[in-house]
Amino acid sequence: MSGKRSRPAAPGSGDGDAAAAGKKRLKREQRVEFSAALREPALKEKVALAWAHKEALSHDAIVLDPVPFPHCLIRNFIQSEDFLEGLQKELLCLDFHEKSNDLYKFKQSDDLKKRREPHIAALRKVLFEEFRAWLSDVVHVELEPTIDLSCAKYEYTDTLLCHDDELEGRRIAFILYLVPPWDESDGGTLDLFSTDDHLQPMQVVKSLVPSWNTLAFFEVSPVSFHQVAEVVSKGKCRLSVSGWFHGPSVARPAPSAELRLPLSPHIPHDHEILYDWINPIYLDMDSQAKIQEEFEERSEMLLKDFLKKEKFQLVCDALKKEDLRWSNRGPPNKRRYERADEESLPAVLRGCVELFHSEAMFLLLSNFTGLKLHFLAPEEDDDETGSEGEATAGMDPSQSSRGASSQEENGGRDRAQEHEGTSANQGDSKLGSRIPQCSSELRRWTRGCYTLVHDTQTTEFALDLMLFCGCEGWDADYGGFTSYIAKGEDEELLVVNPENNCLALVYRDRETLKFVKYINHYSLERTEASQEQTGFWDFCFVYYE
Ligand SMILES: O=C(O)CCC(=O)C(=O)O
Ligand SMILES: [Fe+2]
Secondary structure (H helix, E strand, O other), X not given: OOOOOOOOOOOOOOOOOHHHHHOOOOOOOOOOOXXXXXXXXXXXXXXXXXXXXXXXXXXXXXXXXXXXXXXXXXXXXXXXXXXHHHHHHHHHOOOEEEEEOOOEEEEEEOOOOOOOOHHHHHHHHHXXXXXXXXXXXXXOOOOOOOOOEEEEEEOOOOEEEEEOOXXXXXXXXXXXXOOOOOOHHHEXXXXXXXXXXXXXXXXXXXXXXXXXXXXXXXXXXXXXXXXXXXXXXXXXXXXXXXXXXXXXXXXXXXXXXXXXXXXXXXXXXXXXXXXXXXOHHHOOHHHHHHHHHHHHHHOEEEEOOOEOHHHHHHHHHHHHOOOOOEEEEOOOOOEEEEEEOHHHOOHHHHHHHHHHHEHHHHHHHHHHHOOOOOOOOOOOOOOOOOOOOOHHHOOOHXXXXXXXXXXXXXXXXHHHHHHHHHHHHHHHHHHOOOOOEEEEEEEEEOOOOEEOOOOOOOOOOEEEEEEEEOOOOOOHHHOOOEEEEEOOOOOEEEEEOOOEOOEEEEEEOOOEEEEEOOOOXXXXXXXXXXXXXXXXXXXXXXXXX
């Protein structure tokens, strides 16, 4: 993602506390230096050469690795241990704000740009004056004095998912870790991703374990994909001070647009399939009319106990069988979950997929939502009520069978006749380019899965359908919920929590984006409670008029 949302910008950095700065200091001013070894001209020269030639270099004071993208670790960055302790104390006294969206969950401090605590001020100075000069020489880029600095706390279940840091002006990212003794098994590693020929991240190829007084830095570029792995130790706090040195950006090629999932029109299937699978309360025309009324009001709907009990049980049993083949869906800067390979589906799951794909379902969904997902469904602006007072619910799916041929059987139903006429008149434009279609996936959600909002995501009018399985005892704190947000904002418009045998319908417009919240380590506690059951599944269909 080209980083507008790569990570929260340092919080409000207003200018002008010059007056305050002029006041007499209450606390003693601090001074600090960075690693003397690093400042040795001979070592500096070596690092600069290695950086320029993209060569690895290993020294007590600094390790440089050009793979998967150039990054360095500086051990013992700050010379004075007393200073670090003072700094840590000041940082922990700051106000931290819980930040949470598709990409991250962690605590961020107030902006450090203007903080006047002596250790924070001294760190800012050494970073953005002496160290910046050193770094400019080493990477051969004139880094600007712009101060971009904040403090982050990652605790149990906190994470920052795959991103590249790219945002206007950012040239070198850096992080100074102030963590207790830390092990890879605590989580919280800084993971670096390899990239493919299209500059998309592939997999984590290197994990840097944070350690006290180590500074990591890397060049921000179209391939600098990294993440902070979820912290999985309870009671451990991964404290860091991080920011960016600004400078001329590395050229970025235009992002390649993503292919969306294949779409297909309904498959011929008459209403019998509905009666086989669906709880009969939803097949009653009056309840469809009520659902439609409410859906038109709210653009969302949860239909509980949607499948017949015995069918739902069969579906759940089949999902738990091991012979299903699942494949990972990425890339990690956009999503991570598993999708069932359709070929491997046993009959019952194939049947369920067919249900959502069926012509009868397209018509039923038209009735639930008022959308025109079937040519028999009324036009959107056609809000007349029929003589039997049930017409707002459109067509009775039990009256339609196979496309046009069903019209004969529907002889008595005026609206069907009328609308067949309409679609025939509009002819090719309706039936050609604009046939209602859908995409489908059977997905498995376990710890570590998520989807992200990203720049190449298409926004469109669409009806989302999700049917959840295997989520008894699922807690919203595990993540895994689908969040709908307004484009360009983090504000949540709607959340859909996974709930067993619940059908969620959501109509979204071009200003709405959705993501599935990262499923965290806490979700594994449920696994322990309910034996081998990990995560949950959903049938996810997206319908287009
Ligand atoms: O804390 C880290 O190791 C990396 C943080 C990071 O990637 C970021 O804040 O953008
Ligand atoms: Fe980052």
